[in-house]
Amino acid sequence: MSNIIIAPGKYVQGKGELSKLGGYVEKLGAKPFILVSPSGMKRVKEPITRSFGATPLVFEEFCGECSKKEINRLIEKMGGCDVVIGVGGGKILDTVKAVAYYAKKPVVIVPTIASTDAPCSALSVIYTDEGVFEEYLFLPANPNLVLVDTDVVAAAPARLLVSGMGDALATYFEARAVKASDSGTCAGGKATNAAISLAKLCYDTLIENGLRAKLAVERHVCTKAVENIIEANTFLSGIGFESGGLAAAHAVYNGLTVLEASHQFYHGEKVAFGTLVQLVLEDAPTEEIEEVVDFCLDVDLPVCLEDIGIIDPKPEDIMAVAEATCVPSETIHSMPFEVTADKVYAAIMGADALGRFYKGK
Structure with missing residues (x-):
């Protein structure tokens, strides 16, 4: 390919x-x-x-x-x-x-x-x-x-810019997983080094500029940090996800759509939580997970199920999400290991527990 x-x-x-x-x-x-x-x-x-x-x-x-x-x-x-x-x-x-x-x-x-x-x-x-x-x-x-x-x-509400950061947050981690599994991408081939580099630049831009951009937009001004985040959310993430590949984070988002309680939240807000689920699923280093969670808390992105409207989740509801996440056509199968609904269920509950822990610290 x-x-x-x-x-x-x-x-x-x-x-x-x-x-x-x-x-x-x-x-x-x-x-x-x-x-x-x-x-x-x-x-x-x-x-x-x-x-x-x-x-x-x-x-x-x-x-x-x-x-x-x-x-x-x-x-x-x-x-x-x-x-x-x-x-x-x-x-x-x-x-x-x-x-x-x-x-x-x-x-x-x-x-x-x-x-x-x-x-x-x-x-x-x-x-x-x-x-x-x-x-x-x-x-x-x-x-x-x-x-x-x-x-x-x-001039749009800051929550919308932050939602874009949540969507962009997944870009590098999904591209990295796709590269590791040697899977295909939405571009119809395998990831180029350029696409992976743009995905990493997207993540680095979020970490460096995200909080400053959120604060500026809350005051209705367009600073250089805002310009940088707009480019990251729109262009870097766009090229990064399409030519770098999608994996677990967006599949979890698609799975979450089966729960009506989550419908009031934006795409990027749910993708942010899906990113945390992916990191738990792949057993990412604690330092990496903490950096992602800290970023999400700084800019007000969801880190647990309650943050996306799912209060006191029933096991059968989360299993329904996990099963929808794992249908054969889903991008979660681009992860560099076999994924099952049971593993996704555990990762969702694990990510929820981590998010709750860090919010309470």
Whole structure:
């Protein structure tokens, strides 16, 4: 199997970039179809429209879930549009990537938050209409353009930036496991040294800048630390997970979706706990686990089941999570050893106990 690394056609990050969107998109199409959340429409419609000048635009509101039903609805709404733009969070971005793929149109990604590593990837995570994980849709190409306006991202609630740190936290540990098992990646090959290096840089950036970025965004300012974390959450984690590989942390996240109590928490928040579960599962050194837990506590990421809404968990519920985590198609089987539902159950309970211990110190 070949070593492969993939990336978006162009990645743009900086202050005020939303006002330049039209100039970037004109090279891709003449009639954009723009998907935005109802709340986002009030904030971004005017500056986006102004950036396109006289270009005709079709805006559509997102229904809230990246499901097959929503994807099909949007394809029917496109009409004669020749480029698809998604403005918002991870589920909107995954949805427009799927819509553009089926409609055979170029796609532009404009994240307004840095809460996941979805923007740069050739992947859409599909859920049922009720929000339960259904499948990964692997796409033949990454987005044509990813544009990040750091002023917009820094203005979002700090919890969203922190959630992105939780998603990014898994990147290096999953890539490391995939490399150790010599497994394939979402890029369709094996990990390159470049992808592993970007994954490690992602982790190092989080540890160095995470707390300072959280504190700055809580005060509604965009410092260099914020810029660094936006790049780590969006680009470094995006390339790192896709071309470095996924393993246990994201599989645990998918397993957790079977418990409705966890649905109120963000993707990255649950991935952060999944990262701790992976470290317990692979019996990582105590020093490494402590560094991860300390980071999570500093920036307010979950370290135990209670932190993701699962209070007094019943053994049968956690076993249901473990079994969903271990279905044959899941990425947990990229770990460098055999994984069973019993092992995952033990790792979840062990991680929960560790998190509770460190929170109580």
